Amino acid sequence: MLKKIGVLTSGGDAPGMNAAIRAVVRKAIYHNIEVYGIRYGYQGLMEGNIKKMDLGSVGDIIHRGGTILATARSQEFKTEEGQQRAIEQLNKWGIEGLVVIGGDGSFRGAQKLTSRGFPCIGVPGTIDNDIPGTDFTIGFDTSLNTVLEAIDKVRDTATSHERTYIIETMGRNAGDLALWAGLAGGAESIIIPEVDEEFSNIIHRLERSRERGKRHSIIVLAEGVGNAFEFSERIKKETGIETRVTVLGYIQRGGSPTAQDRVLASRLGARAVELLIENKSDRMVGIRNNEIVDNDIDDILSGKHHLNKGMYNLSKELSI
Structure with a gap:
């Protein structure tokens, strides 16, 4: 019978992580399982920064952005020595299973612990929505609405x-x-890493808009494609069109999570606890067609997130 589990957040924070922590804690306590919160991700795990959580620990956090457990990245945990230190801390506290909330880097950490015989379940929390095996990740919807x-x-x-x-x-x-923000916001051009679009096509759309009397345009650029200021200079050089840049930055990670993110986080966090109760490990919970699913973390990490090309094509059709 499972008696004690741990929960940590790792990597970049995402709105809804607190809702997931809350679900893990309350679902576990409902099943008479003790929960231990691990601060500062894997770094905190190696250092034994662990504290028992109760119902009050997660009161009034479902609406808060960020993560009450804090988060950090750890180079030391990538070493065998670091992973052994983490296992020793888990054994010291009597923790029998771990819920890891984060992105692919966090899941690689969970994979390492699992390979050493320690049960882990992953919960996808990242605003990029770039994890295979799930339609949406925790934080994406909130960030989308911010953008x-x-x-x-x-x-x-x-x-x-x-x-x-x-x-x-x-x-x-x-x-x-x-893509989602550009389509919802009526952007004239959406520039993303998955599509290698000719710069001449972007210029053509701008000039075509000018010819029909439209004097303003919105271009949405994903940071992975390039520098927005360089794009701005290039547009001005080739067209003479006055161009301004807004880099949203870390504002996209903050804020109170939307209803969708709160519900998603609650469902995924609760299911993660259920999987540990069922003696399952090395799994990541996700959502497909509004149904909660789970997949092998190894498959998730070796897979690839696929862009919805239909949505991208639609954005081109609607921006004529």
């Missing part, structure tokens, strides 16, 4: 001054945030 709000506000200024604006979003290797 969309920025696009709407910038468009007011773009219209008033009749200028072209480039809005740079996060998304190092995945363009979901830029």
Whole structure:
């Protein structure tokens, strides 16, 4: 019978992580399982920064952004010595299973612990929505709405001054945030890592808009494609069009999670505890067609997130 589990957040923070922590703690306590919160991710695990959590520990956090357990990246944990230190701490505290909330780097850590015989379940929390095996990750919807709000506000200024604006979003290797926000915000061009679009096509759309009397445009650029300021200079050089840049940066990670992220985090966190109760390990929970699923973490890490090409094509069709 499972008696004690741990929970940690690792890597970049994402709105909804607190809702996931809350679900893990309360689901476990409902099943008479003790829960131990591990601060500062794997670094805190190696250092024994662990504290028992109760129902009050997660009161009034479902609406808060960030993570009450804090998060950090650890180079030391990537070593065999670091992983052994982590196992020793887990054994010292009597923890029998671990819920890891984070992205692919966090899951690689869980994979290492699992390979050493320690049960781990992954919960996908990242604003990039770049994890295979799930339609959505915790934090994506909140970040998307933050970006969309920025696009709407910038468009007011773009219209008033009749200028072209480039809005740079996060998304190092995945363009979901830029694509969804660009489609929802009516952007004229969406530039993402998954599609190698000719720069001449972007220029053509801008000039075509000018020819039909439109004096302002919005371009959404994922950071993984390139520097927004360089794109701005290139557009001005080739067209003479006045261009401004807005880099949203870390504002995209903050804020109170949306209802969708709170519900998703609650469902995924609870299911992670259920899997540990069922003596399952090396799994990642996710959502497919609004149903909670779980997949082998090894398959997740060797897989690839696929962009919705239909949505991308639609954005091109609607921006004529």
